[in-house]
Amino acid sequence: MALAKAGEAQEKAASAEQKHFDAAAELAVAKAMASEDKALIAHQALRIAKLERQVYGARKERSAQLQDQMELELEEHEASATEDEIAAEIAVARTTTVAGFVRKRPEARTTFPDHLPRERVVLDPPTACECCGGGRLRKLGEDVTRTLELVPRQWKVIETVREKFTCRDCEKISQAPAPFHAIPRGWAGPSLLAMILYEKFGAHQPLNRLCERYALEGVPIALSTMADAVGAGCFALSPLLTALERRVFSAERLHGDDTTVPVLATGKTDIARCWVYVANDKPFGGKDPPAAMFYYSRDRSSVHPQAHLAPWSGVFQADAFTGYDKLYAPDRKPSPILQAACWAHARRPFFIFADLEEAARRKASGKKPVVVSPVALEVVRRIDALFDIEREINGQSPEARRAVRQERSKPIVEALHAYLEEKRFAFSRTHDLYKAINYLLKRWAAFTLFLDDGRVCLSNNAAERALRGIALGRKSWLFCGSDRGGQRAAAMYSLIVTAKMNDVDPHAWLTDVLARIATHPAHRIDELLPWNWKALREEAMAAEAA
Numbered sequence: 419m420a421l422a423k424a425g426e427a428q429e430k431a432a433s434a435e436q437k438h439f440d441a442a443a444e445l446a447v448a449k450a451m452a453s454e455d456k457a458l459i460a461h462q463a464l465r466i467a468k469l470e471r472q473v474y475g476a477r478k479e480r481s482a483q484l485q486d487q488m489e490l491e492l493e494e495h496e497a498s499a500t501e502d503e504i505a506a507e508i509a510v511a512r513t514t515t516v517a518g519f520v521r522k523r524p525e526a527r528t529t530f531p532d533h534l535p536r537e538r539v540v541l542d543p544p545t546a547c548e549c550c551g552g553g554r555l556r557k558l559g560e561d562v563t564r565t566l567e568l569v570p571r572q573w574k575v576i577e578t579v580r581e582k583f584t585c586r587d588c589e590k591i592s593q594a595p596a597p598f599h600a601i602p603r604g605w606a607g608p609s610l611l612a613m614i615l616y617e618k619f620g621a622h623q624p625l626n627r628l629c630e631r632y633a634l635e636g637v638p639i640a641l642s643t644m645a646d647a648v649g650a651g652c653f654a655l656s657p658l659l660t661a662l663e664r665r666v667f668s669a670e671r672l673h674g675d676d677t678t679v680p681v682l683a684t685g686k687t688d689i690a691r692c693w694v695y696v697a698n699d700k701p702f703g704g705k706d707p708p709a710a711m712f713y714y715s716r717d718r719s720s721v722h723p724q725a726h727l728a729p730w731s732g733v734f735q736a737d738a739f740t741g742y743d744k745l746y747a748p749d750r751k752p753s754p755i756l757q758a759a760c761w762a763h764a765r766r767p768f769f770i771f772a773d774l775e776e777a778a779r780r781k782a783s784g785k786k787p788v789v790v791s792p793v794a795l796e797v798v799r800r801i802d803a804l805f806d807i808e809r810e811i812n813g814q815s816p817e818a819r820r821a822v823r824q825e826r827s828k829p830i831v832e833a834l835h836a837y838l839e840e841k842r843f844a845f846s847r848t849h850d851l852y853k854a855i856n857y858l859l860k861r862w863a864a865f866t867l868f869l870d871d872g873r874v875c876l877s878n879n880a881a882e883r884a885l886r887g888i889a890l891g892r893k894s895w896l897f898c899g900s901d902r903g904g905q906r907a908a909a910m911y912s913l914i915v916t917a918k919m920n921d922v923d924p925h926a927w928l929t930d931v932l933a934r935i936a937t938h939p940a941h942r943i944d945e946l947l948p949w950n951w952k953a954l955r956e957e958a959m960a961a962e963a964a
Contacts, residue, residue: 439512446502446509453499460492461642491682493625493645494899497906500649504602530564530575531637540579541594549590555583558591565599566637567607573637576607600932601650605643612928614644615651619910620924622891652906654935655928659909661943662916666711667730669697671758671873674736675881676718677888679907681898690904691718692888692911693726696880698919702816702873707949708919710884712911714904720744731755733871735878737763738861756871759864760878765801767854768794793841794851800834808876816872823869831866835859884915922948 546553560581567576582593600608617623625644632639666672673696680687693715698708715722720741727734727745735758736742745755771794807826811819838855845852858865868874888911898904917924931946944950 436513439509443506443509443513446506450499450502450506453495453502457492457495457499457642460495464492491899493641493648494903494906496642496645497649497652498900498902500602500646501653504650504653530566533636535574536577537574538577538579540581541597543581543583543594544592546592547585547588547590548592550585550588552585552587554586555592556586558582558584561593561596563596563599563604565604565607566610566639568610568613573635598936600654600936601647606647608932609925609929611647611651611932612925614647615910615928616914616925618648619907620887620914622887622894624895648906651932652909654932655913656909657940657943658931658935658946659912661947662709662912663711665706665947666695666697666709667727669699669706669732671699671733671735672697672727672730673875673878673881673884674723674734674742675878675885676739677885678892679714679888679898679904680892681716681904682900688716690898690901691715691722692885692904692908693722694881694884694911694915695726696884698880699873701812701875702819703813707947708880708916710912710915710919712884712908712915714898714901714908716901727755733758733867733874735760735875736881737878738857756867757861757864758867758871758874759861760876761801761804761865762877762879764854764858764865765798767850767857768797768801770794771851772798791851793844796837797834800830800837803830805876819872820870823872828869831869835862884919887911887915917948920948920952922952927951 543557544555547555560579563578563580565576565578567574578597580594580596582591584591597604600606600611606614614625614628617628618625625648626641629639629641629644674694676691676693679690679692681690691714693713694710695713696708696710697706699706700708713722713726718741720743723741724744729752731750731753733756734742734745737760742757744750746757748754771789771791773790804827807822811822814822838859842852842855842859845855868876898907913928914924917927927948930951935946938946945954
């Protein structure tokens with residue numbers, strides 16, 4: 419009786435699990451079909467715009483700009499459709515009741531020009547029949563997979579040949595298994611795919627510019643084809659992003675900041691945000707490697723940093739953005755986050771009134787001179803003295819840093835506090851220097867946390883350095899094409915910026931990772947993170963040299 423009930427329970431559990439897989443597969447297929455429709459609409463809209471321009475000509479310069487926007491929108495929709503298609507294929511593989519989804523791609527020009535050299539790689543053929551084990555094999559034919567690969571400044575097509583053999587005894591056909599490709603249908607090799615990803619997210623070059631450049635080199639690649647590669651590459655790297663996120667939020671101290679990211683909207687651009695959280699223990703001699711995690715959001719609501727940092731607690735170094743305030747609440751779960759303020763932020767408004775060189779330049783050019791304030795000069799001098807001490811103890815242990823700060827920095831800080839209290843009311847409440855002084859005094863506990871905790875840095879420059887590429891890139895790509903595009907960009911920024919922080923060439927690293935990630939054991943995914951990849955590579959090179 420008990421065995422019968424246990425069997426029934428197992429059948430119900432298996433049936434429920436199968437229903438869950440079926441529902442997930444149906445949802446993934448529906449999402450992939452919707453993404454395909456969006457990509458097709460964007461493709462046809464761009465086609466119509468180009469045809470209208472050919473027939474009627476450009477009536478004004480803005481028409482060319484609108485076409486650039488439409489190309490960027492197409493790029494984002496194509497990449498999203500490819501991501502959803504792969505997710506649907508994985509979901510359908512878990513069930514036998516849901517029909518698969520095959521995406522219909524628009525016609526594109528060939529990506530394998532005849533003038534490119536061919537490199538023929540023939541895989542070792544089978545030596546025995548896979549069915550009966552017999553050795554009497556004869557060649558039946560071959561399958562050739564053509565992959566467009568890039569050697570620096572030299573293009574070539576690699577033809578991977580899989581010869582077919584049939585058994586004379588049982589007529590069973592034997593053939594080497596197909597090689598893995600980082601993207602479906604394998605038209606781009608790992609080095610080319612890595613270059614496209616790095617050019618777009620590391621060098622901030624839109625795909626339409628890459629298409630133009632490759633065409634000039636004699637290798638025309640359609641924009642939609644390249645966007646497919648971006649979507650597939652981002653999907654393939656998603657397990658690595660999860661491992662990176664785990665590393666960042668295992669740190670005891672984080673730097674945080676955000677910057678604006680224009681995103682394409684109907685007839686305009688909205689101002690979205692890109693958030694970054696940086697784990698960097700080098701200033702206090704930590705052994706953990708530096709890493710950065712980026713997130714995208716449509717607005718600057720406080721719910722976003724609260725969601726990003728929900729399971730984390732420790733020391734958080736950031737600016738005075740009010741959206742962080744709830745993180746510092748005493749009743750926060752799992753525990754309150756300690757606020758560490760940035761002295762570089764506090765110094766900037768004082769420096770404006772203490773910049774003697776700028777005042778001299780403006781006076782020499784006949785512009786209205788900046789009034790140099792003795793108070794601002796004195797505050798800048800004292801803050802600079804704190805930074806001078808920090809340079810001497812950079813990289814030392816937290817205990818050593820705290821001891822030096824207690825001995826040398828604390829007297830400077832206490833004297834600065836008294837000086838600010840004395841000079842605050844020498845200015846009107848609307849004066850910029852009054853606001854700058856008030857900014858410091860209202861957050862004095864956060865500014866002085868570094869005196870008692872050797873892990874805390876004096877500035878939040880680590881986060882600002884991580885965001886520098888986005889600030890420069892905005893001048894190149896101008897805006898994101900969609901929210902999905904912003905999320906993809908944040909994911910790739912995380913990987914590329916982390917590689918740079920660990921002195922790893924992002925292109926070389928991505929090339930190797932994309933060539934290996936599908937066959938790499940999931941429980942050893944951390945080996946592919948930039949710092950581990952670099953260490954293993956150096957060990958291998960040392961072993962070869964020996």
